Structure formats: structure tokens, C-alpha cells
Amino acid sequence: MKRFMQFILLATIMACFSGVAQAEIRIGLISDLSGATSDVGRPYADGVKDAVKYINDQGGINGQKIHLMQVDYAYNVQQALAAYNRFKSQGMVALQGWGTADTEALVRQVARDRIPTFSASYSAHLTDPNVAPYNFFIAADYSTQLRGVLNYLHRNWDKDRAPRLAFVYPNHPYGLAPIPAGREYARELGFEIVGEENVGLGDMDATTQLIRLNRNKPDYVWVGGTISSTAVILKDAERLNMDAVFITNIWGSDEQLLSLAGSSVNGHLGLQTGVIYGADVPGMAVIEEITGGRPQMTHYIRGFASMLVMAEGIRIAMENDELNGSGIRDAVRTLRDFDPMGLTPAVSFYPDDHRPNMSVYIYRLHQDGMELLAEEELERRDDWLGK
Secondary structure, X not given: OHHHHHHHHHXXXXXXXXXXXXHOEXXXXXXXXXXXXXXXXXXXXXXXXXXXXXXXXXXXXXXXXXXXXXXXXXXXXXXXXHHHHHHHHXXXXXXXXXXXXXXHHOHHHHHHXXXXXXXXXXXXXXXXXXXXXXXXXXXXXXXXXXXXXHHHHHHOXXXXXXXXXXXXXXXXXXXXXXXXXHHHHHHHHOOEEEEEEEOOOOOOXXXXXXXXXXXXXXOEEEEOOOHHHHHHHHHHHHHOOOOOEEEEOHHHOOHHHHHHHHHHHOOOEEEEOOOOOOOOOHHHHHHHHHOOOOOOXXXXXXXXXXXXXXXXXXXXXXXXXXXXXXXXXXXXOOOOXXXXXXXXXXXXXXXXXXXXXXXXXXXXXXXXXXXXXXXXXXXXXXXXXXX
């Protein structure tokens, strides 16, 4: 009888723990904290984690807390795949992912498993639901960002010849993703493309590539790296006295770049899809309170916003009594002009179009800060979806 009562007590305790586990919303977080993109991966991951803390401190989503499971995959695709499978076995209902190579490697699997995935890769391939039905992100895709700045430059070009454009990017899925769209739209607007060069994310010198480009005297040079390689390129361009205006992609434009590159950033352009630290928006007050007023990088802010948007999709799914992968995916697709506390432009998703918005912020870079020049908003052209 005693052993029977012990069994009943154990079963009761296990049932209680089981109930607690089911009450958690389990989300995976794949981060690069030590690999080639860790310079921007660490602040982004901190933003995601702090948003989870904020949501949980507010009582969770409809009363249920988020349980975040994080892995540092060091920008290694195989490690990302292993982390994904481990998260799945642990009850993950949605994933916060990271890079282009690993996110694209997981596209078919997350679709089969019905795991909504918000990445920090903004590759346009991920916006076409016919190709990536469970993939989302909260910034304009890389191609839209590049088209946006080309539109801005074209509108403000006042010389009686075609503007000359060159591309510098790493020979890597992230770097390659927007280049076909950039070439095509540049030609559509009347730019003359005068050169393309590869500079790797870990390269410490870009002199040879820039000397080749400089022979063709570009007016503008697109740079599609992260901050470390972008700082190398800008310093070498300054040393070579290049006259071109460099345009730094979203992962190569941040507060660290200003200190790494120093005076060589002056006068160049940087792209963003969210506000920078200190902006007068409601979300900034929340971030300042959570972080004790310590300035945060722009990547942190996008990570924070990504988690807010995912949480809104989960909230709707719960209200629809559909807290599962398909339910969250369908709920996210109902978002219309959702405002993540002003941290990014409003976000909308559709069943046939996963582009969150068509807006890019263009900043002029100075070693003392970033000056907002314009917000460029493009039309949602059907022929651009997924490209």
C-alpha cells in the first residue's frame, strides 16, 4: 500500500511538471557568437533574448512564458542543422534563426516540420511562400534595400552622364544574394556597371580589388560585407584616395563600423531597416530600461523587433486555439501594418507574399554618428518577389 501511494504521489508530481512544460512556449535561437559574423551576431542575439525577457516580465504571451533555447553555431551550417534538430526534439514551436547559408539550408526542413522561422538573413529568396512557406523576417530584403538606395541615388543624380556603379561583396550566399537584383535594377535605372570584386568576410586587405575598380572611376561602390570587412575596404579606399561614395549594406553599417573605420567612413552611405539607438520611439524607452541605459547597436534593435513580431503571431495563434507551427504561420500572415513599437517600419505579411515591407533607411556615415538622409519606400512589385 505504501509503495502504491508513493507511485500515486510520483505520478501526480510528474503530471504537474508535464503541465508546466506544456505551458511554456519553446522557441529556438540559432546564434553566431563566435564565428565569422559574430561581430554583428552577438548584439542581434542579445536583442532577441532581451525581448523575450521583456515579454516574460509582462506576463508572457496570453499568460504563457517563453522558454528560449539558444545555441552558438559559430556560423557553421552543419552545427545549425544539428541545433535545429535538437530544438525540435525539445518541443520547439518556432525558430529565431541567423545567417543566409544556414537559413536557406533549412528551408525545406522547416516547411516539412511546420516550424515558423524568423531569420536575420534578409535574402529575397525567403520571401516567396511558394519556395519558403514557413520563413519570415522583419526587415526589407537585401534586394529591396539595394534597389531602394539605387532609386535614391538615381533621383538625386544631376550630371549629364550615367552614374557609374561597382559592387564589392564576399563570395558567399549572404554576399551574393542581392547582386542579380542590383545589377538588373541598376541597368533599368540607367546606371553603368563598371566592375565587381570579391572581398571575404575575414579578409584583412582589399587593396588589389580596389585598385582594379578605381581604374574605371566608379561614382558609387556597393559593399555587401559585415563590419570587419567593410572597415578594411573603407580604410583601403581612403588610403588609395578613391573618390567614389561607398554604400554599406545593413550588416556592414553600424556603430562599431564608425569606431573601426574612423575617418574613412566620412561621407559614405549606410543602409538600415530600423531605427538607431536613441531614436524617439516607444520601443526605445523599453530598451533603455531593460539595458540600464547602455547604448545598443542597431542589430540589437532589429533582434528585439524580430521577437516582438514573432510574439504577436504567437499571440494571435493562441487566441485562435492554434498554438502550433501551422497556426503561428497562418497568424503571422494576417499581420497588417503591425508596429513593433516604432523600432522598424510597420510589418505586413500575406499568404502569397512574405515581404514585411518595402522600406529602407539611408544614413550618411560620419565617425561621430549616423545622419538620417531619407526613408526610401518602393512599390511592392510582383516581379520582384523572391528575387
